[in-house]
Amino acid sequence: MxxxxxxxxxxxFETEVMSxxxxxxxxxxxxxxGPCRAIGxxxxxxxxxxxxxxxxxxxxxxxxxxxxxxxxxxxxPTLLFVKGGEIVDTITGMTAKAKLEETIGKML
Amino acid sequence: MAETHxxxxxxxxxxxxxxxxxYASRARLNTVLVEKVATGGQILITDWIENYPGFPEGISxxxxxxxxxEQARQFDLQxxxxxxxxxxxxxxxKSITIGDKVLTAKAVIITTxxxxxxxxxxxxxxxxxGVSYCATCDGPFYKDxxxxxxxxxxxxxxxxxxxxxxxxxxxxxHRRDQLRAAKILQERALANDKxxxxxxxxxxxxxxxxxxxxxxxxxxxxxxxxxxxxxxCFIWIGILPNTDFLGNALEMDEWNFxxxxxxxxxxxxxxxxxxxVRSTPLRQIATAVGDSAIAAISAExxxxxx
Numbered sequence: 384m385x386x387x388x389x390x391x392x393x394x395x396f397e398t399e400v401m402s403x404x405x406x407x408x409x410x411x412x413x414x415x416x417g418p419c420r421a422i423g424x425x426x427x428x429x430x431x432x433x434x435x436x437x438x439x440x441x442x443x444x445x446x447x448x449x450x451x452x453x454x455x456x457x458x459x460p461t462l463l464f465v466k467g468g469e470i471v472d473t474i475t476g477m478t479a480k481a482k483l484e485e486t487i488g489k490m491l
Numbered sequence: 492m493a494e495t496h497x498x499x500x501x502x503x504x505x506x507x508x509x510x511x512x513x514y515a516s517r518a519r520l521n522t523v524l525v526e527k528v529a530t531g532g533q534i535l536i537t538d539w540i541e542n543y544p545g546f547p548e549g550i551s552x553x554x555x556x557x558x559x560x561e562q563a564r565q566f567d568l569q570x571x572x573x574x575x576x577x578x579x580x581x582x583x584x585k586s587i588t589i590g591d592k593v594l595t596a597k598a599v600i601i602t603t604x605x606x607x608x609x610x611x612x613x614x615x616x617x618x619x620x621g622v623s624y625c626a627t628c629d630g631p632f633y634k635d636x637x638x639x640x641x642x643x644x645x646x647x648x649x650x651x652x653x654x655x656x657x658x659x660x661x662x663x664x665h666r667r668d669q670l671r672a673a674k675i676l677q678e679r680a681l682a683n684d685k686x687x688x689x690x691x692x693x694x695x696x697x698x699x700x701x702x703x704x705x706x707x708x709x710x711x712x713x714x715x716x717x718x719x720x721x722x723x724c725f726i727w728i729g730i731l732p733n734t735d736f737l738g739n740a741l742e743m744d745e746w747n748f749x750x751x752x753x754x755x756x757x758x759x760x761x762x763x764x765x766x767x768v769r770s771t772p773l774r775q776i777a778t779a780v781g782d783s784a785i786a787a788i789s790a791e792x793x794x795x796x797x
Contacts, residue, residue: 416628417535417553425529445631455701457723458619458629475619477528477535479574481590 388430389440393449396442401468403438406490409463410441411456418477419460425480429487437487466490492593497523498794500587500596502575503733505532506556507602507766507779507786509563514787515600516566520794523569523594525587530570531556532604533730533767534776536625537646538653543776552627555776575736580762583797597797598761598790601737601749602783605730605767605774610641612696614724621703621723626650633658633723639706640664641694642727648672648680650727655685662719664689664708689719697724732768744770755786761793 388410391399400407410426412419430439444451444459454463454470464472464486472486499515501508504526515522524530534540537552546555573589578599586595607624609615614622623629630653638658640651643665649672654661663680668690670677680686689708695716696707705718732748734741742750742758748770755763765786766779 413631415551415553415631416625417531417537417551417556418529418625418628420553421529421531421535421556451632455620457621457632457702458623458625460628461619473619479528480572481574 387439388426389438391440391442391447391450393447396447396450399438399440400463400465403465405436405438406487407438407440407463407465408487409465410439411444411451411459411461411463412441413443413445413459415445416459422460422477425483429480429483432484433487436491464490492588492591494593494595495523497521497569497594497596499523499598499600499790500525500585500594501600501602502587503527503532503601503603503766503768504530504570505602505604505766505779506534506559506776507604507768507783508532508600509559510780510783511600511602511765511787511790512568513563513566514784515790516563516568518787518791520791521569523571523596524563525571525573525575525589525594527574528572530560536627538627538630538650540776578737578740580740580759583761585761597794598763600755600783600786600790601741601757601762601764601768602766602779602786603733603736603768605732607726608729608731610694610726610728612694614697614726617697617699617703617724620701621697621699623723623725624727626653626725629723629725630654630657635659636722637662637720638723638725639694639708639719639721640725640727642729643667643670643672644727644729645672645676647727648676650725651686652676652679652683654725655683658685658723660687661685662687662689662706662708662721664692664694664706666691666693666711694724730767730774734768746770751786753785754789755782756789761790761797763790763793 498520534552541549577588749764751764763786765782
């Protein structure tokens with residue numbers, strides 16, 4: 384069973400993402416965003432596939448305005464790929480699972 | 492490669508594909524719907540729909556998408572996710588390849604829809620950094636900011652109106668001196684203090700350090716260029732059909748929309764097309780679902796006869 388996708392906040396972003404031991408995929412989303420809702424199930428699948436190897440977290444930009452602004456996120460869905468506290472890739476917009484797997488693969 | 496046989500393959504999971512899928516699976520055809528990323532299509536980026544019958548109070552695009560998916564799922568429609576890499580549509584057995592899977596079927600319905608057209612003024616580098624095609628996704632990032640919107644059709648006007656909920660000013664740039672949008676939308680836009688119409692103008696460029704800061708606009712009558720200080724640029728200047736994957740397989744119109752007759756039959760027997768991808772005088776959710784119902788029944792008749 385996958386650990387699922389952790390909800391992070393402006394307060395926990397630093398600890399959960401930038402100081403994480405595993406590579407992290409951060410999904411910036413909001414409930415009113417259609418494409419975000421549409422890729423939700425893909426993120427769930429990926430978190431299960433990469434369980435134990437990659438950490439998946441999501442950040443609701445409605446409730447947490449500081450993190451998107453700090454990382455220059457002005458569109459959602461935006462995915463940040465973070466390894467060792469550094470952003471190694473950014474993907475904006477609805478993206479096919481194969482492309483996401485390819486990007487995750489580069490962090491492993 | 493793994494090969495799976497079906498009666499019918501539907502390519503594309505927007506309103507057209509989901510409707511065709513619902514009709515076909517309800518008709519007990521063994522049907523698979525192939526979708527590139529996630530179902531919903533263009534309505535996923537539509538904030539509000541008030542001209543789709545049955546929802547007198549209006550409905551958000553994502554909500555309608557959820558409902559259509561839920562309904563399509565009730566009759567054993569199957570789903571495959573991935574980009575179609577190869578199609579073979581001639582002959583009695585059609586086949587399509589996605590990744591390491593080959594799907595074959597007696598008939599195919601193409602409902603791949605269309606994608607927003609881009610400006611081609613170097614805006615690609617600002618994608619996600621000010622340039623957007625989705626007001627519902629990105630509008631809230633522009634609270635109390637000035638934005639530029641481009642276009643003059645229904646989408647441009649409807650979505651600009653939505654942007655006024657957040658932005659302090661929306662400069663709506665249109666290349667003509669009047670809007671093409673439905674009259675009711677025009678009336679709302681022209682009456683809205685936050686919308687400033689920039690007539691007879693096109694966007695020729697944009698600049699900024701980390702994201703969009705200025706949008707350059709040229710008046711096509713005077714050739715005069717002006718820089719508008721804006722944090723965002725929303726582009727709604729029409730659509731392009733998602734038909735590249737087909738190559739020259741099917742007869743198309745001059746803009747590469749698929750030609751199909753009143754039964755939604757294309758130039759190849761057993762291949763049907765419906766929705767925005769088809770050469771058609773009107774592209775609405777209502778027309779997409781209507782045409783798709785016809786396409787599904789036409790496919791059913793074709794399969795019965797073969």
